[in-house]
Amino acid sequence: MMMKGYLREDLKGIKPYQTEKHKCTLKLDANESPYPIPLEIRAQLASELLNGNDYHQYPDPNADRLRDLLAEIHQLNRDNILIGNGSDELLHIITTAFAGWGDKVLCPLPGFSMVSYYARLAGAVPVDYRLNDRFQYDVSEIEKALDTYKPKILHICSPNNPTGSTLPVSDIYYLARRFDGVVVVDEAYYEFCGKSAVSLIHLCPNLVVLRTFSKAIGIAGLRVGYMISSKSLANEIYKAKPPYNVNSFSQRAAELMLAHPEIQRERVKKIIEARDWLYQALDGLRGVDPYPSEANFILFKVKQGDLVYRGLLEKGIVVRHFEGSPILKNHLRITIGRAEDNKYIIQSLADILANLEGW
Ligand SMILES: Cc1ncc(COP(=O)(O)O)c(C=O)c1O
The missing domain is CATH 3.40.640.10 (Type I PLP-dependent aspartate aminotransferase-like (Major domain))
Incomplete structure (x- = not known):
């Protein structure tokens, strides 16, 4: 039997929120923290799970x-x-x-x-x-x-x-x-x-x-x-x-x-430093136009955004692209991760752009 459409008429055109899953080394598409929950907090949670609240x-x-x-x-x-x-x-x-x-x-x-x-x-x-x-x-x-x-x-x-x-x-x-x-x-x-x-x-x-x-x-x-x-x-x-x-x-x-506010303060400080470094590096790449950011991500404009997005994917770097958004055509958003990954990101982007120019 064919399923009748029971959904509210005004919601029929709505696109459910979906995220893409990719094999990646650097997941930089959702503005998450690059740091794990501190070990002492995990240990505390585990001990409470074993000895205390059983969630009934x-x-x-x-x-x-x-x-x-x-x-x-x-x-x-x-x-x-x-x-x-x-x-x-x-x-x-x-x-x-x-x-x-x-x-x-x-x-x-x-x-x-x-x-x-x-x-x-x-x-x-x-x-x-x-x-x-x-x-x-x-x-x-x-x-x-x-x-x-x-x-x-x-x-x-x-x-x-x-x-x-x-x-x-x-x-x-x-x-x-x-x-x-x-x-x-x-x-x-x-x-x-x-x-x-x-x-x-x-x-x-x-x-x-x-x-x-x-x-x-x-x-x-x-x-x-x-x-x-x-x-x-x-x-x-x-x-x-x-x-x-x-x-x-x-x-x-x-x-x-x-x-543990001190752990967070230290992590935020590192992310801000990494952000400022990445912004300068992006700004220094020909064909990349980054927007100044006060968050843990940077939006940037490139020519042929789709190709750059796919090029980064091939190198294991997942960033956010904005398919179907006219105002964000050719824009990509990258989450700030660990400072030590920034050089790889910039090198990858530079390689992709150099190849594109050759076409
Ligand atoms: C501006 C903004 N608000 C809210 C959220 C939702 O965050 P959460 O539901 O994880 O607290 C996000 C997540 O990306 C966000 O970017």
Whole structure:
């Protein structure tokens, strides 16, 4: 029997999020940390698994212990914080809470694709505001879009994925005060730039800041993210949160990761050094145009991006390409990994470009 299409009519054209799997030596396509979970934390988790919690009970639905640790770090109250199964889940929850059928959701272009995806899942209409020619934020573009579309949600990502550009906190404050709706500031890459809108939650009750344990902290596989907002906004968002959204093991791993800020600081410092080296090296290659980045990745433009992408794959280097995105045609995004791999990356790119020129 032929399966009837039961899917909602408006979702029939949606393309599910998919990642490609490649054999590779350097996986630099998802902005993950190149470093493993420190051995002492793994040992602690293993010992707790053997001697303590056997996971027969549901997790703490509110992740109170983790929220308390985060509250201490941010000098806030646990009521200002919600934990998600990755910040990705929080984007979904926030969109569901504030945007419904036909509502507009304003998203940066280029930007993180999941924000418009979740808007569509909610039945809302994602609308873009453009970054400028060099992929920097332009506040007047955002203001124009706010006035034209009157959205329910304004998304800002700082540093922005995939461009690496940031929006100054003073501009975020200005926009949040001006806009009668929810402003989501995604700070997934905060640690690599150090500029945050978190303190604005005291002044802007309509502001949510997202953070993740997946990038600088390096436990992407365990799926932990969190949001920070005024208590009143957090209470509203809580209504759209699934009850046991973060499992006990991941909650505990996240708590333990917070206990070693010195390890993270050292790792972030190395990644920033590697980023700055790689940026200079990319800038020095003929035919490569990198964009300055305050995150753990660099976006760059090349001629014949598809061929360069495939050339890198052949050398075992997987970067992100943006098939089907006109604005990112011939652009590739590379995650910053270990400094010792940078020379191989640059040499590989130089070889590929030299071959292309010969054609
Ligand atoms: C800007 C941005 N936000 C959110 C996420 C999702 O991160 P996670 O769900 O792992 O916390 C990503 C992942 O790449 C991202 O780039």
